[in-house]
Amino acid sequence: MQTYLKLMRSGNCLMAGIAAVVGVFIAYNIVASNTSLLSSDLIVFPALDALKVFMVVFFVTGAGNAINDYFDIDIDRINKPERPIPSGKIGLRTALYFSLALFGIGTILAASINLICGAIALVNSLLLIYYASTLKRTALLGNIAVGYLTGSTFLFGGAVFFDNGGINGVFVLFLLATLATIAREIVKDIEDIEGDREDGAHTLPIMIGAKKAAYLASLIGLIAVLASPLPYLQSLMSVRYLMIVAIADILFAVAVYEILGKDDPARSSKMFKMAMAFALISFIAGA
Numbered sequence: 001m002q003t004y005l006k007l008m009r010s011g012n013c014l015m016a017g018i019a020a021v022v023g024v025f026i027a028y029n030i031v032a033s034n035t036s037l038l039s040s041d042l043i044v045f046p047a048l049d050a051l052k053v054f055m056v057v058f059f060v061t062g063a064g065n066a067i068n069d070y071f072d073i074d075i076d077r078i079n080k081p082e083r084p085i086p087s088g089k090i091g092l093r094t095a096l097y098f099s100l101a102l103f104g105i106g107t108i109l110a111a112s113i114n115l116i117c118g119a120i121a122l123v124n125s126l127l128l129i130y131y132a133s134t135l136k137r138t139a140l141l142g143n144i145a146v147g148y149l150t151g152s153t154f155l156f157g158g159a160v161f162f163d164n165g166g167i168n169g170v171f172v173l174f175l176l177a178t179l180a181t182i183a184r185e186i187v188k189d190i191e192d193i194e195g196d197r198e199d200g201a202h203t204l205p206i207m208i209g210a211k212k213a214a215y216l217a218s219l220i221g222l223i224a225v226l227a228s229p230l231p232y233l234q235s236l237m238s239v240r241y242l243m244i245v246a247i248a249d250i251l252f253a254v255a256v257y258e259i260l261g262k263d264d265p266a267r268s269s270k271m272f273k274m275a276m277a278f279a280l281i282s283f284i285a286g287a
């Protein structure tokens with residue numbers, strides 16, 4: 001069991017699942033405070049749908065990580081030999097079937113919430129397979145795909161209230177998460193530049209050089225920081241959000257310094273992830 005959770009990168013699955021439930025909660029707050037609803041129409045928080053949302057995102061994120069390691073076997077044998085597939089703890093074909101099963105269960109469970117949730121889960125599942133097999137080796141498109149997928153956790157949560165404009169309500173959270181993830185993905189590609197070059201990949205750092213890619217990642221990351229007050233200004237979040245997202249913004253700034261000032265993509269990637277975790281906490285605290 002432990003090895004399969006490692007293949008799924010369960011920490012990322014947990015983070016993504018929590019983000020999706022934040023999306024449900026924010027959309028619920030918007031819809032429940034909508035004065036045009038008659039009192040008899042007051043909506044109770046859909047706890048069962050929120051649980052399904054968490055499970056769908058946990059399974060589909062885990063499937064995406066598993067299929068990624070399935071296609072990355074040759075690179076990971078060199079760069080990450082301790083991972084479940086290259087270390088032999090899980091067979092290659094077993095990992096593939098495990099991933100496809102998780103994609104199927106996640107999509108069916110999503111469709112039981114509503115058709116829009118089912119559609120998002122299906123599109124994301126297909127995009128995760130396409131990313132792992134092809135897109136991740138193309139400059140910027142792979143980074144944008146992972147950025148969209150990560151940000152889509154909020155859209156997926158908001159889709160529970162699709163008929164009441166739930167997706168519009170969480171769009172700014174989608175944007176912030178997408179920008180922050182694209183910045184981190186470019187930094188990760190800078191970190192992996194040698195392995196990717198041997199593998200014949202055409203990632204952004206290989207195409208334009210590590211320094212220019214670092215400037216672009218920093219610009220995108222700083223745009224996300226400058227936009228971070230928007231959820232508060234849109235009255236989506238309370239002042240508690242502002243106080244905690246300020247910590248995230250400082251960590252984003254440190255991540256930019258690590259890649260631009262100290263030329264250390266590994267530390268920058270870790271700082272970006274820590275900043276994203278604090279940003280997620282600020283969403284929870286401020287919702």
Ligand SMILES: CC(C)=CCC/C(C)=C/CC/C(C)=C/CC/C(C)=C/COC[C@H](O)COP(=O)(O)O
Nearest residue numbers: 012015016019150176177180224225228276279280
């Ligand atoms: C400025 C601002 C307020 C930004 C918002 C940042 C935010 C709340 C981001 C959400 C993060 C999120 C939902 C993460 C889900 C899990 C995750 C880390 C997804 C991206 O993973 C792809 C990555 O390549 C995996 O690699 P690794 O982390 O090294 O295993």
Ligand SMILES: CC(C)=CCC/C(C)=C/CC/C(C)=C/CC/C(C)=C/COP(=O)(O)OP(=O)(O)O
Nearest residue numbers: 016060061064065068121124149150152153156
């Ligand atoms: C909203 C729904 C239904 C699903 C969202 C699913 C999510 C959050 C996807 C985004 C994050 C994710 C799981 C991306 C998978 C691809 C991945 C692991 C990219 C990083 O892999 P590599 O570029 O190969 O780098 P490493 O393997 O060294 O980390």
Ligand SMILES: [Mg+2]
Nearest residue numbers: 068069072076
């Ligand atoms: Mg990989």
